[in-house]
Amino acid sequence: MISRRMVLAAVTIAAIAPGWSAGAAADDSPATTISTYYDTLLATMKEGKALGFKGRYDKLAPAVRRAYDLPQMTRIAVGPAWTNLPAEQQQQLVDAFSAFSIATYANQFDDYSGERFEVDHKPTPANNGDMIVDTKLVPKDGDAVTLNYLMRKGENGWQIVDVYLSGTISQLASRRAEFSAVMRRSGAAGLIDVLRKKAAQLAG
Secondary structure (H helix, E strand, O other), X not given: OOOHHHHHHHOOOOOOOOOEEOOOOOOOOHHHHHHHHHHHHHHHHHXXXXXXXXXXXXXXXXXXXXXXXXXXXXXXXXXXXXXXXXXXXXXXXXXXXXXXXXXXXXXXXXXXXXXXXEEEOOOEEOHHHOEEXXXXXXXXXXXXXXXXXXXEEEOOEEEEXXXXXXXXXXXXXXXXXXXXHHHHHHHHHHHHHHHHHHHHHHHO
16 A cells, blocks of 8 residues: 555556556657656665665665756745855755755655556646646555646756646645745755755655
């Protein structure tokens, strides 16, 4: 079954309906980015116990950095205050947010219990040329969880800029509310410190 913590982390393949696929497509498309990422995530889950946290982190890091536009997500999550920060502090925030994001997946997706991922290879157009890719996290027994990805094409191809749980709950909006509170209280240096501590806690 899918644990609650696994679902929450994602807001960091079998018999499939028409238009859906479990593996990566051959073309360069938004859905291909998701399928390729899911392939690595599933393989890591299957080896989760043997790999340990560091092994999972090392295996997931390249896939997360390829699938997610982490610099863009950091800028959006920080909000308007981003433009007033010095370049060095901006980079520190990107690094801290990236490490925290990868650590979240490495911590939560640590085992395999027959889950599978389904990806719709017919994305829905969104604003400004963005696309939404619909996916499902399907347990061996029980109801599937819908995870929709907002995709944007940049210099590194199609990458994720937000994740919607059950089609409506924006991961980035939740992060922005959390980050804004820390920024108001402790500034950028405080947010960097919080993200680094959270990543360390996830590592155990």
